[in-house]
Amino acid sequence: MxxxxxxxxxxxxxxxxxxxxxxxxxxxxxxxxxxxxxxxxxxxxxxxxxxxxxxxxxxxxxxxxxxxxxxxxxxxxxxxxxxDLKCAVLAEAQFFNASCITALYSGTGLGSATIDQNRIVRGFRNLAGEIGHIPYKKAPFRCGCGKDNCIELFASGSGLQKWANYLKTEATLKNKVLYALYTEALLYATATVLTLFNPSVLVLGGGVIKNSPDIIGVIQEKIESFSPPFSLKDVQIKLTQLEDxxxxxxxxxxxxxx
Missing domain, CATH: 3.30.420.40 (ATPase, nucleotide binding domain)
Structure with a gap:
């Protein structure tokens, strides 16, 4: 078994x-x-x-x-x-029948993985796609990796909770301040993976996004202001349809x- x-x-x-x-x-x-x-x-x-x-x-x-x-x-x-993201992109590639696909997931953390020409992009030590730990903006607290400027501090569930604790408010995207912090960072992350990996399909998932599926519309509407036109040509931006x-x-x- x-x-x-x-x-x-x-x-x-x-x-x-x-x-x-x-x-x-x-x-x-x-x-x-x-x-x-x-x-x-x-x-x-x-x-x-x-x-x-x-x-x-x-x-x-x-x-x-x-x-x-x-x-x-x-x-x-x-x-x-x-x-987990390299596992997810395997399943997403199968679901969307795509040979060039990137999965960008916002849950407890923020991560991505890419399949290019039917092969997982791994990097030297299988660390390719660690989008959550690219430098973004300084935060008044630290990421689990020890840095204080990871984009994960703005575009993840754990980041939202840290901001909520800092601002002494509830950790929800119904809060306009948290919503603005989160969506701007997620747009930045989306534009980054689109520009770096040039997938034919970008699939968004993870607990935060699944619980606020309207975010996909925000991404589709505003991504042109964040990503160069050549990265967006013919790309499909989709919400995951897989439960896990x-x-x-x-x-x-x-x-x-x-």
Whole structure:
């Protein structure tokens, strides 16, 4: 039996090959014990992990937005682990039947991944697409990576919460100040990935965007003011239609395990 896991900044989502699936908050469980129990109860033989952090050659490098720890090597079964956005873009490429596609997701963090000519753009250590940590503007607090000017501090759920705490208000995009901070940063991030990667399809997703789907209209309406015309020619900007693209993507990789 195979087990697919999607470990984000807030939740772990899981699905077994028999269709049994679930979701738990990370702050309510011990992650290592929880996964070990799933393996034991489901008689799991192989495991795939989509992980909201930096991953290279099946090893976790860092995870600024995940405070729950676990060691997949101690699970005792064959596994594959991959960055969550690289998993997501695999599923999005399959859904949109696209050979050049970028996924830009705003959830707990902000991340992107790109497939170009049917191959994932990885970079030297599989860190290509870490859009959340490009320099943007100074903030009066720090990102999980230690910097105080990451765009993730403005265009993510964790960033919105930090701004809300700083301004002593509720963390909601109904707040005009937070909405302005968020949308400007997301437009900047969108223009950046469009210019750098030149996809035929840009798909927007993640919890913040899914909970405020009208943002896609704002992006489509205002992107011409942020991105050069040549980056926008014939590109489609879409809202994800997948419930959990990262989980679907790791299932694709899990099938490739021997």
């Amino acid at each position: 195979k087990l697919a896991l999607d470990i984000g900044g807030t939740y772990i989502r899981w699905e077994m090959a028999n269709g049994i699936k679930g979701k738990e908050r990370l702050d309510k469980i011990d992650l290592q014990t929880f996964i070990q129990d799933l393996i034991k109860k489901g008689k799991i033989t192989h495991m795939g992990i989509s992980y909201a952090g930096q991953v290279f050659r099946n090893e976790i490098l860092s995870a600024p937005n995940i405070h729950a720890t676990f060691d997949p090597k101690k699970m005792g079964i064959p596994y594959v682990i991959e960055n 693209a990262s989980l679907e993507g790791i299932k694709i990789l899990l099938e490739r395990l021997p």
